[in-house]
Amino acid sequence: MQQVVVTHAPDGVPAPEDFDVVEVPGAALAEGEVRVAVRTLSLDPHVRTALRLGAVPAGHAVAEVVESRCPEVEAGQHVLAETGWRSETVVPGAAVRPVTVPRGAPLSAALGVLGMPGLTAYAAHVRHLRPRSGATVVIGAATGGVGAVAGQLARVAGARVVGVVGSDEKARLATERLGYADVVRRGAGLGDALVAACPDGIDAYLHLGDQATLDAVMERLSVGARVSLCGLMDQANGSAPTRLRAGAVMRARAEVHGMVVHDHTDLAHEHAQRVGDLLAAGDLVALEDRYAGLDLAPTAFARLMSGRNTGKVLVDVS
Amino acid sequence: MQQVVVTHAPDGVPAPEDFDVVEVPGAALAEGEVRVAVRTLSLDPHVRTALRLGAVPAGHAVAEVVESRCPEVEAGQHVLAETGWRSETVVPGAAVRPVTVPRGAPLSAALGVLGMPGLTAYAAHVRHLRPRSGATVVIGAATGGVGAVAGQLARVAGARVVGVVGSDEKARLATERLGYADVVRRGAGLGDALVAACPDGIDAYLHLGDQATLDAVMERLSVGARVSLCGLMDQANGSAPTRLRAGAVMRARAEVHGMVVHDHTDLAHEHAQRVGDLLAAGDLVALEDRYAGLDLAPTAFARLMSGRNTGKVLVDVS
Numbered sequence: 001m002q003q004v005v006v007t008h009a010p011d012g013v014p015a016p017e018d019f020d021v022v023e024v025p026g027a028a029l030a031e032g033e034v035r036v037a038v039r040t041l042s043l044d045p046h047v048r049t050a051l052r053l054g055a056v057p058a059g060h061a062v063a064e065v066v067e068s069r070c071p072e073v074e075a076g077q078h079v080l081a082e083t084g085w086r087s088e089t090v091v092p093g094a095a096v097r098p099v100t101v102p103r104g105a106p107l108s109a110a111l112g113v114l115g116m117p118g119l120t121a122y123a124a125h126v127r128h129l130r131p132r133s134g135a136t137v138v139i140g141a142a143t144g145g146v147g148a149v150a151g152q153l154a155r156v157a158g159a160r161v162v163g164v165v166g167s168d169e170k171a172r173l174a175t176e177r178l179g180y181a182d183v184v185r186r187g188a189g190l191g192d193a194l195v196a197a198c199p200d201g202i203d204a205y206l207h208l209g210d211q212a213t214l215d216a217v218m219e220r221l222s223v224g225a226r227v228s229l230c231g232l233m234d235q236a237n238g239s240a241p242t243r244l245r246a247g248a249v250m251r252a253r254a255e256v257h258g259m260v261v262h263d264h265t266d267l268a269h270e271h272a273q274r275v276g277d278l279l280a281a282g283d284l285v286a287l288e289d290r291y292a293g294l295d296l297a298p299t300a301f302a303r304l305m306s307g308r309n310t311g312k313v314l315v316d317v318s
Numbered sequence: 319m320q321q322v323v324v325t326h327a328p329d330g331v332p333a334p335e336d337f338d339v340v341e342v343p344g345a346a347l348a349e350g351e352v353r354v355a356v357r358t359l360s361l362d363p364h365v366r367t368a369l370r371l372g373a374v375p376a377g378h379a380v381a382e383v384v385e386s387r388c389p390e391v392e393a394g395q396h397v398l399a400e401t402g403w404r405s406e407t408v409v410p411g412a413a414v415r416p417v418t419v420p421r422g423a424p425l426s427a428a429l430g431v432l433g434m435p436g437l438t439a440y441a442a443h444v445r446h447l448r449p450r451s452g453a454t455v456v457i458g459a460a461t462g463g464v465g466a467v468a469g470q471l472a473r474v475a476g477a478r479v480v481g482v483v484g485s486d487e488k489a490r491l492a493t494e495r496l497g498y499a500d501v502v503r504r505g506a507g508l509g510d511a512l513v514a515a516c517p518d519g520i521d522a523y524l525h526l527g528d529q530a531t532l533d534a535v536m537e538r539l540s541v542g543a544r545v546s547l548c549g550l551m552d553q554a555n556g557s558a559p560t561r562l563r564a565g566a567v568m569r570a571r572a573e574v575h576g577m578v579v580h581d582h583t584d585l586a587h588e589h590a591q592r593v594g595d596l597l598a599a600g601d602l603v604a605l606e607d608r609y610a611g612l613d614l615a616p617t618a619f620a621r622l623m624s625g626r627n628t629g630k631v632l633v634d635v636s
Contacts, residue, residue: 207564214564229564229567229568232564232565232568241563241564241565242564242565243561243562243563243564244561244562244563244564244567244574245559245560245561245562246525246532246547246550246559246560246561246562246576247550247559247560249547249562249574249575249576250547250550250576250577250578251576252576253576253577253578253581254574254575255573255574255575256562256567256572256573256574256575257567257571257573257574258564258567258568258570258571258572259568259571260568260571263541
C-alpha cells in the first residue's frame with residue numbers, strides 16, 4: 001500500500017515538495033477490524049495546522065471494504081472512514097459508516113456537498129447568515145468546497161449572491177455553474193468592485209478568505225449585517241493572525257459569529273435532506289476539483305491551501 | 319449666560335486647556351421656544367469625536383424652564399433638553415420632554431441609570447450578553463456610566479460579575495458599592511488576573527475599554543461566549559483602531575455584536591420600568607461622579623475620556 005508522509009514541516013503555504021509518497025506493507029487484521037481500499041480521499045484545509053514531520057496527514061475518504069473481521073461490516077461495502085492520505089489501511093469496523101447519497105449523486109458527494117464542507121455551509125447559512133429574499137450576501141471564496149455550497153443555498157433563499165474569486169476561471173465557474181449574481185476579484189480594486197456589485201451594502205458575509213478581503217467587506221456592511229468567520233486561511237498557513245476592525249462591527253451593529261462545524265452536527269440530518277433534495281432537483285451543483293492518484297495529493301493540497309482549487313478537492317486513489 | 323467652547327482641537331485625550339468658558343448674552347425668545355436654565359449637565363464619551371474648534375460641545379441636561387412661549391411647556395417645569403455645555407439656552411418647546419424618575423430617585427437619574435447610559439447597559443444586557451444564572455460576565459469599565467449599570471444588571475440576573483478597573487478607588491467602589499464578585503486591574507498582569515477571577519472562562523463580555531483589555535478577554539472566552547462592543551475609548555481619542563482577533567472569535571465560537579444605543583430605543587419603556595424598580599428596591603445603585611459648576615466641565619470631560627471617572631459624569635450647573 002501507498003501513503004503520503006510529511007518530509008518537511010511546511011513554512012507558510014505547503015508545497016508539493018513538503019511531502020513524499022512511500023510504499024509500506026499492509027498491517028495484519030485483528031478481530032473487529034476491517035481493511036479498506038481508499039477510493040476517493042478528501043483534502044481539507046484544517047489538516048494544515050496538524051501536519052507533523054514524518055506523519056501521514058489526516059483525511060477522510062470514501063473507501064471500499066476489501067477484508068472484514070467485523071460482523072457488522074461486509075467486504076465490498078462502500079464506507080466513510082478516517083483513512084489518512086493512504087491507498088489502503090486498517091481501521092476498527094465500528095469506526096466506519098455506510099455512505100448514503102441521493103439517487104443519481106456520486107458517492108463522493110458524501111465528502112463534499114453532503115459531507116463536512118456542505119454541513120459547514122449549511123450551518124453558516126441557517127444559523128449565522130440567515131439571508132432574507134433580496135438580501136445581498138458575499139461569499140469569501142466563491143468556488144471553494146464550503147463557499148460553493150453556501151453561495152448556492154443563499155441564491156436558493158432568494159438572496160443576491162456576490163462571490164469573491166481569485167481568477168478568471170473561478171469567476172466564470174461562479175457565475176456560469178454556481179449561479180452567482182456577480183463576482184468581485186480579490187486584491188487591489190476589491191473595495192470599489194464591492195461597492196459596484198453591492199450598491200445597497202452587504203447584509204451577510206461568509207469569511208473564507210484573507211485579511212484584505214475581510215477588511216474590504218467589513219467597511220461595506222449594511223446595518224444589522226451578519227458575519228460568519230469560517231476559514232481563516234492566512235492563519236492556517238502561519239501568517240499574521242486575522243483581525244476584525246471593531247469600529248466596522250459597531251458602525252454596522254453587525255453580528256459576528258465564529259463557525260466551527262463540530263458545533264452543528266445536530267443539523268446533519270436536516271442538511272443531508274435539504275441539500276440532497278436540491279441536488280436531486282438540479283438546484284444545487286456539486287463542484288468538485290478532482291485529482292487522479294494518491295501521488296497528486298501533495299499538489300492538490302498545495303493548490304487548496306493557496307486558494308487555487310475550484311470546488312471540493314478530492315483525490316481519486318484507485 | 320455661560321458656555322464652554324473648544325479652543326484647541328484636542329490631540330488624543332482632551333485636556334481641560336482645550337476648552338474655555340465664556341460669557342455670552344442670552345438669545346431672544348421666539349414663538350414656540352422656551353428658555354431653560356441648566357441644572358445638571360451630562361457629559362458623554364461620544365461627544366469626543368464631534369468636538370469642533372470654536373463650537374460649544376453637545377450635551378443633554380436636566381434643565382428648568384425659566385421662560386416659555388410654548389403653550390405645552392410651563393415655566394418652573396423640569397425637562398430633559400439638548401442644551402450643549404451651557405448654563406442657559408433657548409430651545410424649541412417641542413424638543414424638550416418632562417423628566418420622570420421613580421419616587422425617591424434624584425432627577426439626575428434620568429441622565430444616568432434611567433437615561434442613555436442606562437439604556438445602553440440594559441440593551442447590551444438583554445440583547446447581547448444575555449447572562450444565565452451562574453455565568454461569568456466581565457465588564458470592561460466596571461464603574462463607568464454604562465458599566466456600573468450593566469454589572470449590576472448581570473449580578474441581579476445571577477451571574478458572577480468581574481469588573482475591569484484602573485485604580486484602587488474603583489476596585490473598592492466596584493466591590494463595595496456595585497456588588498461585583500471580583501475585580502481585575504487594567505494593564506500588565508491583566509491576563510493572569512482574568513484567569514484567576516474567571517476560572518471557568520468568560521461567558522459574556524461588555525467591551526468598554528482599550529485594545530489590551532479586549533485582547534486579554536478574547537483569549538479567555540468560553541465556548542459560545544457573547545461579546546458586546548460598546549465603547550471604543552481609544553478610537554474616540556483618535557489612537558489606533560481597535561481590532562478583534564478573528565481566531566479568538568472562532569475558537570470560542572463567540573457571538574460578537576456592535577452596540578449603538580439608538581438601535582434599541584424600543585426598549586426604553588421596559589428599561590425605565592425595570593431599572594426604576596431595581597433602583598426603588600435598593601437593588602441597583604446610581605453611581606454618579608458629580609462636578610460643581612460649568613467651569614469644571616472641561617476637567618470632568620478630560621477625566622471621563624481618560625477613564626478616571628467613577629460612574630456617570632454630571633456637572634451641576636446652577
